[in-house]
Amino acid sequence: MSQNEQELLKELKSAMKTKFQKDCVDAYLNSPTQSAIVRTTFEKLEKALNEAR
């Protein structure tokens, strides 16, 4: 990902409201794939399920 593209995504990240939303952008910045977002989502879900026990 070029510098410009990274800058654009960082700008998008700052427009996100919650930590999870920002995490999604971060995950994509680190690895621009669908699975990076899926992984981040499941981490959050697993945490939520454990808290609901």
Added chain:
Amino acid sequence: MKLVSLRVAGIRGFNDDQSIELDAKLVIYYGPNGSGKTSIGEAIEWLLYGKTLKRLKGDEISKREYAGSYRNTHYHGAISPFVEAEIADDNGKHHTLRRELLPDESSRLTVNGTPASDLKQFGIGNLYDRPLILQHTLQDFIFMRPKTRYEVLSAMLGLEPLIDFRNAVEAAKTEVANSLPNRAIEARSRATLIKASFAATPLLQPVAEAVGNGKLDDAKKHLIQVALGRVPAGTAEQDILPALHQAKASKERARLDWGRFSLNPIANPDSHPAVRELDTLQGHLNTFEGHVAEAEKQVAQSTRETAKPQLKQFFELGLHLINEGKPNECPFCLEETLTPTRVSALRKAVEVVPEAKAPLASARTSITLLQEFLSKQWREAKKMLPLIPGEAERETINQIVPGGAGQYLSSCDAVRQLSAGIDDSKKVLDESLTGIQEALQGPGAPDERVQSLRDTLGKYTAEIKKLPGVANGYAANYAALDPLVKLKLASEADVRFLSTLVEGLQKWRDFEISRQIDVIQDELQEVIRQTRQFVEAKQKEILGQRDLEIRSWYQLLCGATSVGYEGMTPGTDNLELKAKTFAKGMMAAPNLSASQLNCVGLAVYLATCTRKTSPFKCILFDDPIQSMDDEHTEAFRKQVVSKLLAEGFQVILLTHMDNIADSIGSLYRNHDPAIYRMEEYSQSGPSVVWKGPEIQKILNEIRKNKDAANEGYRKQAVQSLRQFVERFAKDLFTAETGQPISKQYEDKSWADLRNLLRQSKSFVPSDEAILEDTHKFTSSYLHTDESLPQKVPPAGHIVPHYDSMKLLLDKYKAVLGIK
């Protein structure tokens, strides 16, 4: 990114492997139409994108007609047709891009010899985001549909990473939904069912709504409030669940289908079918008795002697037992005492009185009718009786209204007793009727059973007549007890309600899990929404900026005019190009002249190519001024090229107009233009002639081959280095002295060349060592001694010499008279 050089073989107009030099700030290729200029632009376009706009449009017209058109018709080279370019990135680092055409018209791309799927590492990918302004595509943007125009321009804005991110989140959302953990899926499915139960229960609908709105705290609070109303007062919140269980068990015990025991009072008992038809039964009995009396009368009046009944029975038995095989044998003594005459006499002796036959038949009909009416009447009578509770139900009633159901239960007993009495008396009556029916089948008159029929019917009638009283008594008691029972009775709905409360509280965590899943999915949706919003905002922002830039370029080309391009009007998903005629607005595409539209097209591409985020720092123009009038051409020549060069862009101009090439070359001579003439096109491809100083051409040759992987090219670079040193010494001498080079200096040694250099006053002695070093370097590879080990320098060894020679040429350019 800038273009340094191009090599093409077998693509478009290029047949033989040819090099196109592009290593200058301003590169001009000029030549007549059909000399192959456009093939240069198309070769670059195909290299960068693997396709060309011309071909895309052609395929839309006729795929068959355009099939195979990337490949040069005459090409028969041993290797696949290819385009190779040397480019310099923003840091000045050089890269080699190469695309080979495969037989199926797909291509194989390599970057620095390594296979690559695209050129995104250089920011190259969108066909419309290009450094190429080709005459045949200049007006594409203008004559697109407004929607396509919007999409194309949006794609040119460099927002792909955002679009890619949004697509990735959308795909991730689907993947997450399809691969949730089992416990999450189960919890969610349970929560859905419980929520549906809440929604179906009016009191709990607010709970369902709050759950639906994601307000779990409110929902639980409401649910507990409702539950507290169903358990003993003062129950602590933590004890609600066991208390609810207890309440539910109690309600389950109080479940009774009370309504089915109800009975309406009989208003007019005498008109009830069951009572009314007692008279009909009596009428049938009377008729029957009349017929029987008539039969007896006939018998009494008969003069016939009839045998005594016992004797008749004996005769009948004997007549039945006669063996048909031995008709004369007496069945009792087994002697042949019977004759036909005797048998006939015996038959007459057992015959009834013939006159009595008719009334007896009528009697049988009457008794049949009586039986039928009895069944009907009995059924009606039973309908008057209510369904009464069984033992378990009586117990439930006693639990619900302890001590209050005595009278009702007594009336139940009365109903049961009466029902049994009716059934018993009917049974006796049925038996009596059956006996009489059988008796009437025999030869004689009915016996004394006829006499008892009246008594039996009388008893049955008496039982039936009790019915209205018992039924009404029951109805009254039921009605009296009904409100008390209903007050305490637990309905199915009550029990279901308590079950819903218990289940809701017991499985509340399912709602929490379900909510978490929803929250996460909502969050992903929100990411998508935010991204979409961000893209839209960015689009508007960039489109606005781009419009300013387009207008600025247009102004540069056309100046301030009364009629001309006015600007873009972006809609939600379309983009209109507006123009003005004096103060009045109009659409650009249908109303502007061809020259003005060309200027709009140029302005659009220029604004795109020169935007800050463009990966390109070079622009290739292919006859951009073909359809322009003199005024616009002049503006292009003076304003546009000047602005591009001033902003550091590499300008590559392909033109068929010699005067334009000359004037631009002359106008921008300070930018060291490289000018080439394209001669008449031949079967082997375009023919290019260098129009600059020879020494510059030699330096270009070195640059082209200095890093080549192929040893042959590197060897050529070494030869060019040697030529450069020689040419430098000779040109400097000629430039300084104005004298031609004597023949004695052809292919001379370093000592001879040094001699020439030392005669040049402008030559700085310290530069001598530089040239000597390069001369020596070339000597070690240009030797012809086979015993020496190496004939070609390794890759990278030529580069320092090239750099030195380049610096040297720059230094002495003025002396050498190079513009």
